[in-house]
Amino acid sequence: MSIYLIFFLVLSYLVSIKCLYYRHRRTLVKSLKRVMNVLPGREADGADITALIVTAHPDDECMFFAPTIIRLVELNASVHLLCLSEGNYYNQGAQRKQELLKSCAVLGIPASRVTVVDHKKLPDDPKAEWSVSLVSSVIVRHIRAHSVNMVLTFDGRGVSGHANHTAVHKAVSHLASTGQVPNDCCLLSLVTVGLLRKYIAFLELPLSWLLSSCLCCIIGSQGYRQAKAAMLCHRTQLLWFRYLYITFSRYMFVNTFQMIPQGPKNLKIY
Numbered sequence: 001m002s003i004y005l006i007f008f009l010v011l012s013y014l015v016s017i018k019c020l021y022y023r024h025r026r027t028l029v030k031s032l033k034r035v036m037n038v039l040p041g042r043e044a045d046g047a048d049i050t051a052l053i054v055t056a057h058p059d060d061e062c063m064f065f066a067p068t069i070i071r072l073v074e075l076n077a078s079v080h081l082l083c084l085s086e087g088n089y090y091n092q093g094a095q096r097k098q099e100l101l102k103s104c105a106v107l108g109i110p111a112s113r114v115t116v117v118d119h120k121k122l123p124d125d126p127k128a129e130w131s132v133s134l135v136s137s138v139i140v141r142h143i144r145a146h147s148v149n150m151v152l153t154f155d156g157r158g159v160s161g162h163a164n165h166t167a168v169h170k171a172v173s174h175l176a177s178t179g180q181v182p183n184d185c186c187l188l189s190l191v192t193v194g195l196l197r198k199y200i201a202f203l204e205l206p207l208s209w210l211l212s213s214c215l216c217c218i219i220g221s222q223g224y225r226q227a228k229a230a231m232l233c234h235r236t237q238l239l240w241f242r243y244l245y246i247t248f249s250r251y252m253f254v255n256t257f258q259m260i261p262q263g264p265k266n267l268k269i270y
C-alpha cells in the first residue's frame with residue numbers, strides 16, 4: 001500500500017512540475033511587461049526587449065543564465081552579453097573566449113552581440129577587488145550604445161559567492177542608486193538560493209514558482225538539452241564536477257530574479 005502511495009505522490013509531483021512549466025509559458029510575457037513597466041493594455045512582445053546579460057567569466061552565461069537567455073531568444077528579444085573578463089585565471093583566456101562565442105551561438109546569441117572585456121584591472125581572480133566605478137562605467141556605456149531596456153546580472157551573493165560576480169552586482173547597484181540608468185531600463189538580479197535548493201535540479205521548480213520573485217524563467221527538456229550543449233562548449237572547464245553541476249543544478253532549469261531598485265535620475269555627484 002505504502003509503495004502505491006509513494007508512487008502516487010511522486011507522479012503527482014512530476015505532473016505538477018509539468019503543469020507549472022506550461023502555465024509559465026503562458027504568463028512569461030505578462031511578467032516581462034510588468035517588470036518593464038509596460039501598461040497592461042498596451043501591446044508588447046519579446047521583440048520590444050533589448051536585454052543585456054552582464055557576467056564576469058566565460059561560462060557564467062550558461063551555468064547561471066541559460067533558462068533566461070533561451071526563453072528571451074524564443075520570444076524574439078535582442079539578447080546581448082557583456083562578459084567582464086576573458087577568464088584568464090589559468091592563462092586560457094584566448095581559448096575561453098572562443099568557447100564563450102560557441103556557447104552563445106548555441107544559446108541563440110550571435111557573436112556580434114557578445115562583448116568580452118579584457119582589462120588588466122579586471123582580472124579573473126576571486127582575490128581581486130574590481131573597481132566599482134570602472135565596472136559601472138563599462139556597463140553604462142554598453143547600455144547606452146545598444147539602447148538596452150533590461151539588464152540581468154548577479155545578485156549580491158553572486159550564486160557561487162565569487163568576488164568577481166558580486167563586484168558586477170555592486171557596479172549595477174551603484175548605477176541604480178546614482179540614477180545613471182536610462183529611464184526605460186529595468187535592472188534585475190539573479191536570485192542566489194541555498195545549497196539544498198541549488199542541487200535538486202528540476203525538482204526545485206515548484207519552490208521557485210511559488211516563492212515571490214519579479215521574473216521566473218523556466219525551460220523544459222528541449223531547453224535543457226540546449227543549455228547542456230552550451231555548457232559542453234566550455235571544454236577547458238569540463239572537469240568531473242562540472243558534469244554533476246549539469247545534472248543537478250537548478251540553474252540549468254530555472255532562473256528567478258528580483259528587481260534592483262533605482263534611485264532618482266540624473267543625480268549630480270559632488
Ligand SMILES: [Zn+2]
Pocket residue numbers: 056057060162165
Ligand atoms: Zn563566474
